[in-house]
Structures are given as C-alpha cells and as structure tokens.
Amino acid sequence: MNSPLRPPSDDPLYALPDAARPHYATGMLLDAGDFADEQTYHRSRLARTLAFVSGAGARRLPEGLDADAAGAAGLFAGGTLAGLRVRQVPAAGEAVEEVRIAPGLAVDRLGRLVELPRSVCLRLTRWFDGELAGDGGDGLRLAALDNPQRFASARLIADGPALPARAVIADVFVRFVTCRQALTPAFASGPFDALDAVQTSRLRDAFEVHLVLRGDGLDDDFNGLPQPDRDLSALAPAARRDALQDAVLNGWPDISGSAGSSDAAGELPAPPGHPPGLDPTAVFLARVFVPVAAGDPPARSGDAIVDNGGRRVLPHLGMLAGALGLVGG
Template sequence: MSTATQSTTVDPIAQQPLAERPVYATGMLLDAQDFLDEQTYHRGRLARALAFVAGGGTLAGLRVGHEPAVSAEEADEDNPARPEEIRVEAGLAVDRLGRLIELPRAACLRVARWFDAERARNGGDGLVQAAYTTPERFLSARALAEAAMPDAVPVPPRAVVADVFLRFIACPRGLTPAFAAGPFDALNAVSVSRLRDAYELHLMARPGLDDDYTGLPAPAGAATLSDETEAEALAREAAMGNPAADLDERRAALQDAVLQGYARREDGTLAPGPEHPTGVDPSAVFVARVLIPVDAGDAAVRSGSGVLVDNFGRRFLPGAGVLARWNGL
C-alpha cells in the first residue's frame, strides 16, 4: 500500500461528472471552486476518453510475483532478510474510470500479516469460504501451462484464492497559508497546496467462486443483447476473439460491442465488474490472482508448498507500437 495519507476529499471524477466548462468574463469574481471545476472538466474529459478508448487494465509493467521469506540466518549481502511478500513491480494502469495509476517503484504486500488478519476476522470464516479444492478452475490458460513446467510452482490441491487490486487515490502534499474556513478566526491557517495522484494495493480473499463464476474481468467488448439466445451470445463472443472466424460474423460482433458499449448510471456511480467482490472500489484494477496453499482439513493453516501467482487473467492494454509490431507492421 502507498505510504502517503489519502486525501479526505472525494475525487469528483468518481461521480463521472457531465462535461461542464467554466466560462470567464472580465471583472468576474472567482473562488477556489471555479479553479477546481476547471481541473475537473479537463481531467474528466481525459478520463472518459481513456475509459472508452482503452478501458481499465494494465498499460505497462505491474508484474506480480511471490517472494519467499528469508530468515536472518539465511540472509547474506545479496539476499537480505525479509518477510514473505507478494511483490508488484513498477508500472502503469488505467482504472475503470479512466484515471492513470502509476507505481513509480515496486510495492509489496506481506502475506503472513494478511493471512493472520484474515484468520482473526470473524473467526477465519473468510479464509474458509475462499479455500477451494481443484483451484486450477480459477486460473488462466497460460498460468496453468506455466505451472506444469519443470521447477515451476505447481497448482496446489487446496488453496485460498485471493486477488490483487490496484486503486487510485489522491494524497495531500504540502501546506500553504490560507484564509481559515468555517467559523474560525485564525491568522495561521494553512491548506493543502498539492494533491499527488497515488495508489493503494489490496489483497482480497475471493469466496463464492464456482465453475460458472471465476471472478475474473470480463473480456473487452463483452456485451449483452436483449434479443438473442444464450447460444447466439456465446457464438458472438467466440467470434470476437477468434481471428479465424467468419469475417462478417466478426464485423457484426464488433459493431454490436460498440453499439452496446456505452454505460453510465444516472447518479454517476460506477457499477462493479465481475472481478469486484463486495467492499472493493468498483474503479479498482484487477492485476493478479494468488493461490495460497492451505491444509486439506483446515483453511486457516498454511501448507508447505509455494504460493502461485497468475498474472494473465487481467486485462492488457498494449501500446500502439507494441500492438503494431504484434500485427507484423
């Protein structure tokens, strides 16, 4: 998690405001809200563009890995002592509201601390509900293939499934003298002078998964049409992701995805995606799935096998140059 303190001011972009630009005239009296509205207009237009042109997902970096604990006895100059960690490398993402989230350096989540906190919460019910046999059902195809390779971390027979989320926050930076606000009479009042676009990392246990609901992000362009059967919907979704499918079918699927692609609630709030469990900010970006092995008889007891990380269930947003090269251009 970022170490800066989160601003208590709600980001106006979270309400997906309608585009409204301040208009100025000579002699007009301005206050702080006018300048905030100016920022909100430009930030909001950029966020809407990124949300629909790219969508929420990973732009660059943010590979997630597992770092085993190193005891003081095992430590040396090249491998210092550390607790067991889930490590997220530096990178850049777009959240589901279109805001950029940047990790300028690697960040870590301590596994033992998280596991102990979950075990203490509600008697460990969260761990019990998030522990599954045959957890390979909830992994991406690439993660399964890599787990089958020699010397790789295998899929455990029973594991707690947890997901790593990246969330946008604003952190106050610096104070400057300002007039006191409210019913105060102070000559030394100060106000925050900068807000830094920052981040939070969360590791969330995932109860309620089954063969029909993996809890992973929906594919880009996934849409529901009111006049089609389930079989027709499956065929249309298959055509979207199959370059060898009939060209007319793929074109129709693409057109339907665009025509059904606009979504905005009247109150401006954001609907959660299939990857968002209760209590997670619906704007947060899913970045990885983690399998933490546990004993067959007790979900609150860790087993000795290694933690498996699946980096490939997320949504990838390749840059134009990378995508052009991938297409042979």
Template sequence: MSSTATRATTADPIYHQPMAERPVYATGMLLDAQDFLDEQTYHRGRLARALAFVAGGGTLAGLRVVHQPSVEASEGGPGEDDDVAARPEEIRVEAGLALDRLGRLIELPRAACLRVARWFEAERARNGGDGLLQAAYTTPERFLSARAVAEAAMPGAVPVPARAVVADVLLRFVACPRGLSPAFAAGPFDALNAVSVSRLRDAHELHLVPRAGLDDDFNGLPLRAGATTLPGETEAEALAREAAMDNPAANADERRAALQDAVLHGYARSDDGAPEPGPEHAVGVDPSAVFIARVLIPVDASDASVRNGDAVLVDNFARRFLPGAGLLSRWNGL
C-alpha cells in the same frame, strides 16, 4: 500518506463521471476555489472518459506480480557476501502503469509489497476466519488463466496446489495531500497561521482480496473487452458471437458484425455515474479498482486457516492487457 477522507471514493469528483461543464469566465467576475476545481474536473474528466472507452481498465506497462519467500538473516563469513537481512514473505508488485475502470492513470514509480503472513493473520482474525474458509478451494486451477495453468505444469515451476485460498490483487486510485500553503482560516475561527493543502498527488492503494463464491460457472475474473449480451440474446449466443472476434479464421462478415455490435451496445452509465462492479470486484471492493493478478495461497487440506508452507502461485495473465500502438503494430507484423 493519504487520509481516510482522501481515500474515500467520493474524494475525487471523477468517480461519479460528472457531465462535461466548462467554467466560463468574464472580466470582473468574482472567482472562488470551486471555479478552479471545476476547471480541473472538466479536463481530467474528458481525458479519463476518453481513455476509459479507447482503452478500458487494465495494465499499460509493468506491474508484474511475483511471490518472494521469506528470508532469514545471516552473517557473511570470510570470503562470502555481506550480511543478509531478514525479509518476510511478500507479494511484490513491480513498478508500472495502469488505467482504472474510470480511465484514471495509476502509476507505481517503484515496487510495492504486500506481506503475506500479516495479511493471512488479519484474515484469520476477521469473523473467525470465515473469509479464508469461503475462499479456499480444491482444484483451484479452475480459476486461473490457461497460460498460468500451462506454466505451472512445467518442470521447476510452482505447481497448482491441491487446496488453496484464492485471492486477487487489485490496484486502486487515491489522492494524497502534499504540501501546505498559508490560507485564510475557514469557519468560525480567528487564526493568523492557517494553512491549506496545496497539492494532491495521484497515488495508489494495493489490495489483496479473498474471493468467495467462485465455481465452475463463475471464475470472478475480468470480462474481456466488448463482452456484452444483446437484447433478446442468451448467454450462450453472446459467447458464440464474441468468439468470432477472437478467431482470425472466422467468417469476416461475422467478425465485423460482432465488432459493430460491441461498439453499438458498449455505452453504459449508471444513474449516478458511479461505475458498476465487475466480476473481479468482491462485495465491498471499490468498483473502479483494476485487477492485476490472482494468487493461490496453499492451505492445509482440512483447515483453511493454516498455511501448509508451499510456495504461493501467481497468475499474471488473467488481467486485461492494454498494449501500446507500437507493440500492436509489431505483433501484427507491421
């Protein structure tokens, strides 16, 4: 488990995207731990910076999100399968690999789960359930991807509920201390058995975040790659320009110009280097976290703090996908 300190955004120097400075060594130079940390930060930072701009934050492989209903315990009878253990209702994130918005790799080597009932009860207890009330919407299909809406209309599929709490699944990079090694005691101590953390494992945190403030003009989903508004350009003009990149039948010169503009205006860096929140980041959410799915949790028509028992709908298709070169070649018929 990571500590509160290692889960803080400031725990990783990459978070503020430090300027590229390489340690320089000389024979006879005195070195301390900070020199070796700076060496790691330089190489990690250059790799993360390259990945952030070459690919951007999103899903590289796996990380499919599914809803698993609760299962009651049962005993297997004669000629039947073994006993079935009870299982609570869960949002399950399958193993996979993602890039966060800073270019850091986040890997789930095995599936991870979020317990829906526990999360719902915690949200209902927080501020009198205001978060659930503000994140509950009628006609919530407005906030789903087109593919999720189409699949929900198919026979046997989980339908779009009439009213639901809209919540997003986000994946966040954290470092977990692993292992202790003997070390000289630091500070005003006189210890003969002092130890220090000897390894940091690149790990993850999963968050299920209720989404308030959505409407027909703001769906809170990640922006598409290259989304930007040029100086002096209206939002409508920006959308029309970007649409040319999505349309293979559009004028070749217009598509080329849209791509060039996206590159020329694609560099962004805040004063302190920290990432700016995207539309997918609610207030208080780490802006480096990567969005992987949206879920609709059905609630009572008159009381958003009461579940109505229908299945949770999961939208896996509103995220940003980062297919590898081999997949892109095949998709283009090469």
C-alpha cells in the same frame, strides 16, 4: 491494505461530471470552486477519452446489449497499460515471503491513470495472520477451495507450476486515490478566527493496493476473474469486421449520470467478477493461490503461486500493428 483508506468520493471524477467548463470575464468574482471546476473539466475530458480507448467506458451495459456480445465485456473494466507484474518472492534468511508488484501503469474504468512509481511489497505471512486474527479465520475458510485449478488462467495451467489440491484464493487489485500534500498559509474557513490557518496546496494522484480474499462464492460457474473480451481470432475476415463494427456501434453506455445509471446511493455498480465491498473502479492485477491444509481454520502448507494471466491487458498501438503484420519491412 484490505479496506479503502480514502473514499472514492474524494475524487470528483467518480461522480462523472458534466462537460461544463468555467467561463471567465473581466471583473468577475472568482473563488476556489471555479478553479477546481476548471481542473475537473480537463481531467474528466482526458479520463473519458482514455476510458473509451481502453474499452472501459461504462457504468452499465446499454439496455438490450447482450453481455456476451463483442465489446460488451470491456465496457466494465480498465486494465494494465505497462508493467505491474505480480510475483511471489520466497522467504530467504531474515527476509519474509512477499507478493511483489512491479512498477507500472494501469487505467481504471473511469479512465484515470493509476501509476505505481516503485515496487510494492505485501508481506504474505503478516497478511495471512491478520486475516486469521481479524475474524477468527472465517474469511480464510470461505476462500479455501479444493481443486483451485478451476480458478486459474489458461496460461498458468499450461505453463505454470502445479497447483496444490487446496488453496486460499486472494486477488491483487490497485485503485486510484488522491493524496493531499503540502500546506500553505490561508485564511481560516468556517467559524474560526485564526492567523495561522493553512490549506492543502497540492493533490497527488496516488494508489492503494489490496489483497482481497475471494470467499464470495467461487464455483464451477463463477471464477471471479474479470470478464474477458470476446475472442474474434477464429472468425472469418468479414465476420470479424462486422463484429468489430458492432462492438463500436453498441459501445455507447449510459454514463451521463442520469436516473438508473447508478444505484440508490449513487455508487457505481461493480463489474462482473468484482469482489463485493471493494471500490468498483479498482483494477484487477493478479490471483494468488496460497496452499493450505484441510484444517479449520486452514493452515498454510507451502509457498504462494501468483497468476498474472487473468488480468486485462491493453497493448500499445505499435504492438498491435506488429501482431497484425502492419510493420514496415
């Protein structure tokens, strides 16, 4: 999927609602909006907590905060909580080549949980042919770059397969969507007179997966990957303590919905490295390198290579305790 099937505005959390919950009293007249507001209140409180715990609480950096400061980068993006490994599955027999995303759980920049309960497969040849047919190959031309190692993670460069001399670069993202499910009888709303009207009775937290061409100007100074958090491992203990304290004290962004916190259309600004036109809450999972020859438009010349090393991961507390030597022995 390369275009949003459901607009972000389907979810009231996208508007960052105020922390106001309904108050009930005996004899009060209630309607569906009151119950929806109560759900939104509880969802938004949990989401805001998860957003800040994961370092994903900002629409934009607080004024005057250096983007390279400790903790600043993480304000823009969520990450992977568990699973969601992306891998290339080669063609075999009648099976075609696929990019397969394993089940798992991520949190987006609004603090919403994005869960894939099952594997998701993207048929690479069909996707490539669709991009070629959609615009005559213009997108593929822009995304076909020489020396693609410039845009790979350090882990892939050190431990992965050799990258080709030229490749089309595309990124895998997952985003939160709401799916309407189950219908129940209801009075018709609006200027209708119907005895068999129905309304949605369940909303399911679901997902969309996107494989997005990166023809948006990748070069030596812009690799298009999520901005990493600052590496504090080389600092002396006192300097590391100070940097962590400053990251917390500087980590209160403007997410109140006040003037200036979003653009003129009320949209969230995209985080650094995010593809233009993609939902700014989508979570980056992996980069895919598709080897191509030097034709115009480019033609495939080998199996795809998947790079999971550029994503933002959110280790659980037990894992962090082990890394810090805090486990019992």
